[in-house]
Amino acid sequence: MFVKTLSDTLGTADHVTGDAFESRRVLLARDGLGYSFHDTLIKAGxxxxxxxxxxxxxxxxxxxxxxxxxxxxxxxxxxxxxxxG
Structure with a gap:
């Protein structure tokens, strides 16, 4: 079983922001699952x-x-x- 929450990512190196986005990288290659999962917010416009x-x-x-x-x-x-998409 593998359980992580969004709050586990917030404020860490896996919480990345740019001019037009905020990416909360919940699962990454180091987790060994063969895929990643990101919760990303895109700035309107x-x-x-x-x-x-x-x-x-x-x-x-x-x-x-x-x-x-x-x-x-x-x-x-x-x-x-x-x-x-």
């Missing part, structure tokens, strides 16, 4: 350009709304509560 060369990422929208774009094709998808 911000645009981020992210590239993942070494992993795949799934995003699940809990609140708010936004959009994700596949740069290679220009295709976009809306993100609203209950949507994974």
């Amino acid at each position: 911000s645009t981020q350009h992210l590239e993942y060369k070494n992993h795949v990422e799934a995003n699940y929208c809990i609140a708010g709304e936004g959009e994700v774009e596949e740069v290679a094709t220009g295709r976009t998808w809306p993100l609203t509560p209950g949507t994974m």
Whole structure:
């Protein structure tokens, strides 16, 4: 059994902030599960350009709304509560 809470992450090196985001990295590679889990808040109105060369990422929208774009094709998808992209 592996149990962690968000509060275990807050205020640690795994609680990372930037100009447009706050990422609470609840599970990481060192936890040995083969995947990571991040609780990330995105600043309203911000645009981020992210590239993942070494992993795949799934995003699940809990609140708010936004959009994700596949740069290679220009295709976009809306993100609203209950949507994974």
